[in-house]
Amino acid sequence: MKDPLRVTFLGPAASFSHQAALSSFGSESTDITLFPSISFADAFSAIQDNNADFAVIPFENSTNGSVVQTLDLLADRQGLNKNITVCGEYFLTVEHCLIVRRPSTTATSDHGSEDVFQSITKLYTHPQAWGQCERFLGRYFKGIERQDVSSTSKAAEIVSKNDDHNHHEAAIASSLAAEYHGAFVLQRHIEDRADNTTRFLILRNEASERSSGVTSLLKTTTKTTRTAKKKTLISFMIEHSAPGALADALSVFKKHSLNLTSINSRPSLVRPWQYIFFVECEHAPTPTAEDEKFTSDILKELGTICLSCRDLGTWVDGRDLVT
């Protein structure tokens, strides 16, 4: 019998990363084990040290922008994550719910949701979630005490254990968090923007045989891998004082007919105001066998302009996938 596939995600259990991992790889079974990493760095180490086959970590949110922790680990300034490569992505629409302790079987079922809202005296969630539900909170929970917690999952856990019947507490979290902690979803879709989406990266160790056929392992890639667009992520560092070096580096991508879809930069930490740039580009469908030749050509050219550069992976555009 083959060992089950080990997939780690940025924890805690029932986090949005957990949900992205479930959607990408499927539920726990004899073929698959899912486990949380308590930090971004732990998720990266799990891959580098072959303690996991895949890691699912947030990369970018459509409202809040890039996740700097992920960029800093991909920058790999100390060479700790040398074998880590991006092999996939998953787009998760962020849905927030108002969650309370599961009512006893007879209670509350004859009250409307809005009556229950009025009995709530305290709210819990992750700091970022308040701003994503402002309209709903402004309408029903003006002036109600708010308590920041370390994750939305933690918020759901806290209210699931609330046994003070005089003080009703509610959490803002996902339906997965409610389910996981045995709590009750009082209202779905309380988020301001229906299009608030987080993009997750799927990481693997490029030296690992077990994870090399990622597309056949993902739940999402069955139909379109042959025609789907691909994305490549490349990092590079330039001499800060060289005039035009950044524009020259970027023109390499243009020369190869690549559409730059995003640019990010993080401090190099070698010297102030020197940066590591992350360029993501989109290209036409290529057979996997050609991906390597393609990126090695680009890296060769970048090498003549940049102090250093690294291929961080090529994968199928997640927006071209179907579940």
Next chain:
Amino acid sequence: MKDPLRVTFLGPAASFSHQAALSSFGSESTDITLFPSISFADAFSAIQDNNADFAVIPFENSTNGSVVQTLDLLADRQGLNKNITVCGEYFLTVEHCLIVRRPSTTATSDHGSEDVFQSITKLYTHPQAWGQCERFLGRYFKGIERQDVSSTSKAAEIVSKNDDHNHHEAAIASSLAAEYHGAFVLQRHIEDRADNTTRFLILRNEASERSSGVTSLLKTTTKTTRTAKKKTLISFMIEHSAPGALADALSVFKKHSLNLTSINSRPSLVRPWQYIFFVECEHAPTPTAEDEKFTSDILKELGTICLSCRDLGTWVDGRDLVT
């Protein structure tokens, strides 16, 4: 008598922004009033509404990278900050101190600092400062309780009022914060990196006469304005789906012999995965009269490629200035 110049900074009082404002404009006097804004948005509004002549706000740290709050307000998605322009910058080396309550005149002077370290049972600072003093904390304060507070200045204030003689508390903050709150600097330079620097932007209202001659008002620009390099900040938004549009926009800067010194992006919030880009470029010294012609040429060209673009200001490179 002329009204004093009103300079606001990101508060609270004795923040690093306060220090940057003092270094840029000088101390409170009959000619100058300094006052804190309690948020980034308040500092921007003060300029837009002409309640301040200048605002000093953090833009980028050499270790932690860009300050997204500032980028988001410069993005000005709702058109609230139409007249705001960058007119200067200031580089502040971040120095952290270990700060305690001012000792009574007779006490502690015969003890070495390290003896006093051992009596400290709790530490306060802003979350970001812990990571900037890891070496010092690891050596002297392993396992000591840490309390996050909203600013380093607040941390200094808390310990300045600590009157429990059995529990000695210390703050990590600047010497300005110690001075402002009447606290005592036990040890200077406890930061890990001597080169940890924050770059502050100086903002003004482009329609204001009072702030138009910024270079003559700054303490730093007396010697080198004629030969100093200049920087320009431009923001633009492109059609996300247009292949090569980002590379085309960037090539406009190259055509005008501008060295791109940084690129940042933030979500447009119009639709997911569309971005507002911020490009900063460096150019040879130009007479101020020519700055406008120069940027208007660039904007004209960008206008043919981008959905929208905006000149966010031209100013003298802060690294070319002397105090």
